[in-house]
Amino acid sequence: MSKNTEKALNILRALPRVCLANIRDNPGSRLGPKRGRAQHGGDKHGAGNKGSGQRQNYMRLGYETGNNPFYLRFPQENYYKGHHLKRQYPPLSMLELQKLIDTNRIDVSKPIDLVSILNTGLYRLFPDQHQFGVNLTDEGADIFCAKINLEVQWASEIVIAAVEKAGGVITTAYYDPYSLQAMVNTTKFFQRGVPIPRRMIPPPDAIEYYTDPAKRGYLADPEKVSEERLVLAQKYGYNLPKIENDSEYDMLTERKDPRQIFYGLHPGWVVNLRDKIILKPKDEELLEYYAS
Amino acid sequence: MIRRDFFKRILLIQRNVSARYSSSDLNQINIQKLEAEQSTEVVDEALQQREAELEQKRNKSRLKDNHRRILNDEDPFPEPELWYQGTLKYVRRSYGRYGASSGIDPAYCWPIKQELMDAIEYEQIKYPYTIGEMAEKAKLKRAEKEQSIMNRQRDISKKLEKLEQWKLELQQKIIKKETEANEAKARRERLIEEVRRHFGYAVDPKDEKFKELLEKREKEQRKEMKEARKKAKEERATKKLLQSTKTNVKQEEPDDTKQEKLE
Numbered sequence: 001m002s003k004n005t006e007k008a009l010n011i012l013r014a015l016p017r018v019c020l021a022n023i024r025d026n027p028g029s030r031l032g033p034k035r036g037r038a039q040h041g042g043d044k045h046g047a048g049n050k051g052s053g054q055r056q057n058y059m060r061l062g063y064e065t066g067n068n069p070f071y072l073r074f075p076q077e078n079y080y081k082g083h084h085l086k087r088q089y090p091p092l093s094m095l096e097l098q099k100l101i102d103t104n105r106i107d108v109s110k111p112i113d114l115v116s117i118l119n120t121g122l123y124r125l126f127p128d129q130h131q132f133g134v135n136l137t138d139e140g141a142d143i144f145c146a147k148i149n150l151e152v153q154w155a156s157e158i159v160i161a162a163v164e165k166a167g168g169v170i171t172t173a174y175y176d177p178y179s180l181q182a183m184v185n186t187t188k189f190f191q192r193g194v195p196i197p198r199r200m201i202p203p204p205d206a207i208e209y210y211t212d213p214a215k216r217g218y219l220a221d222p223e224k225v226s227e228e229r230l231v232l233a234q235k236y237g238y239n240l241p242k243i244e245n246d247s248e249y250d251m252l253t254e255r256k257d258p259r260q261i262f263y264g265l266h267p268g269w270v271v272n273l274r275d276k277i278i279l280k281p282k283d284e285e286l287l288e289y290y291a292s
Numbered sequence: 293m294i295r296r297d298f299f300k301r302i303l304l305i306q307r308n309v310s311a312r313y314s315s316s317d318l319n320q321i322n323i324q325k326l327e328a329e330q331s332t333e334v335v336d337e338a339l340q341q342r343e344a345e346l347e348q349k350r351n352k353s354r355l356k357d358n359h360r361r362i363l364n365d366e367d368p369f370p371e372p373e374l375w376y377q378g379t380l381k382y383v384r385r386s387y388g389r390y391g392a393s394s395g396i397d398p399a400y401c402w403p404i405k406q407e408l409m410d411a412i413e414y415e416q417i418k419y420p421y422t423i424g425e426m427a428e429k430a431k432l433k434r435a436e437k438e439q440s441i442m443n444r445q446r447d448i449s450k451k452l453e454k455l456e457q458w459k460l461e462l463q464q465k466i467i468k469k470e471t472e473a474n475e476a477k478a479r480r481e482r483l484i485e486e487v488r489r490h491f492g493y494a495v496d497p498k499d500e501k502f503k504e505l506l507e508k509r510e511k512e513q514r515k516e517m518k519e520a521r522k523k524a525k526e527e528r529a530t531k532k533l534l535q536s537t538k539t540n541v542k543q544e545e546p547d548d549t550k551q552e553k554l555e
Binding site: 016017019021022190191192193194195200201202204207208211219268270272273274275277279281283285286289 | 371372373374375377378383384385386387388389390391392393398401402403405408411412415419421422423426427429430431434
């Protein structure tokens with residue numbers, strides 16, 4: 001056998017087998033739908049009588065048959081300018097968070113991030129609707145008493161003060177929509193059989209927030225953050241609990257890498273839930289890509 | 293698009309096939325070894341065949357093979373039947389769901405060269421600046437905004453300082469206008485009175501004669517006022533002249549010293 005013949009045979013071997021599922025019908029074997037001539041033969045087929053209803057050529061949305069349409073009547077609404085592009089952070093109150101902790105839905109002995117909040121099933125997130133994570137609101141801040149290592153996407157000053165007063169730490173971190181989609185349903189993501197992606201850097205209009213030590217941004221200088229912790233304690237008048245002397249020091253000081261999405265898993269790794277294994281790339285190019 | 297997919301698939305399957313071939317080679321080697329070791333091989337094969345036959349007969353579910361495999365939590369299509377079943381996405385998903393039992397090389401999970409290059413290019417375009425650069429920019433922007441606010445506040449406070457003066461000026465202007473209007477009114481009344489006195493009796497102000505005389509008087513009055521204004525102007529001019537000559541005489545000496553210095 002020549003080389004070409006072998007190649008052609010190889011291709012032929014690899015082609016899908018002909019079966020009932022992938023063969024085309026005989027030409028003319030399928031008849032198109034016929035208009036019946038029985039009981040409802042001459043009817044309008046439920047489309048009403050006359051006009052755009054019958055002809056099903058409806059007017060475009062917002063059209064008012066020649067009137068100046070409402071949606072064009074007012075020349076501008078600057079308050080809503082770019083509203084469809086703004087980042088949204090669906091709220092979660094501190095009261096709810098406390099309740100999740102008290103009802104054992106969140107493990108306090110481990111760092112808490114978006115994944116653990118989503119895994120409770122009581123907080124939902126839709127990254128395709130421009131939602132970018134949790135906005136922890138201050139409702140119930142005065143009864144919050146859990147010592148946690150918390151990571152949210154947006155937090156006010158009072159919330160930060162409440163968490164730190166209780167002996168915990170809080171970080172605000174940005175996740176791009178693709179990473180968020182992986183976090184929303186981790187099982188589904190791992191079943192896709194693709195490596196864990198790198199977390200992308202925040203967009204220019206969010207960089208100020210996530211590099212601000214006063215907001216506990218994940219890109220801020222840790223030394224400045226600890227300074228700001230002291231400043232906030234003095235502002236709100238509470239004694240800042242010392243983390244250095246804490247028995248859970250390791251847990252409280254654990255942070256994700258700015259490129260990391262899941263605790264303990266690095267970008268580029270493939271998790272197979274069926275075999276319960278983690279696969280790591282060895283290729284130099286891949287390693288370089290995922291390390292950067 | 294479809295063609296590209298097709299070739300990708302073909303390539304992939306070839307790889308797959310080669311992988312499978314290598315594994316079957318291994319099996320053959322094993323069998324040969326076993327054959328060399330044991331002589332009961334033939335019996336086992338027959339048993340296996342019978343078992344398979346029996347299994348086929350026992351299967352009365354009438355399910356399609358792929359559906360039956362789904363029921364048993366196995367890869368429904370171990371060999372591609374439809375065009376999309378050879379695509380990278382599908383293969384990765386099969387591995388993700390069925391693990392090593394799907395017979396797919398896990399190396400397919402990671403991006404191929406083209407995908408990697410595309411990803412790198414995409415990121416270069418989407419994220420042209422580093423975090424440091426962006427932070428610096430944001431800082432500058434913030435500072436600029438604050439500066440513009442400060443400038444505006446300063447402007448406003450500067451203008452507010454002059455507000456009282458402007459109020460006074462306006463008040464004076466109003467008063468002046470009022471007094472002028474009053475004066476004009478008084479003057480006209482006086483004129484009318486004079487004309488009346490000239491006629492000696494109460495004349496109707498709409499009368500032609502009255503009007504003529506009034507106009508004449510008004511003209512005279514205007515002339516007088518003009519002269520008075522001229523006189524005042526002249527007086528002011530002479531005063532100014534006198535003053536300037538006086539100051540010139542005074543300033544002559546220091547002017548000389550200045551010139552000397554310049555020389």
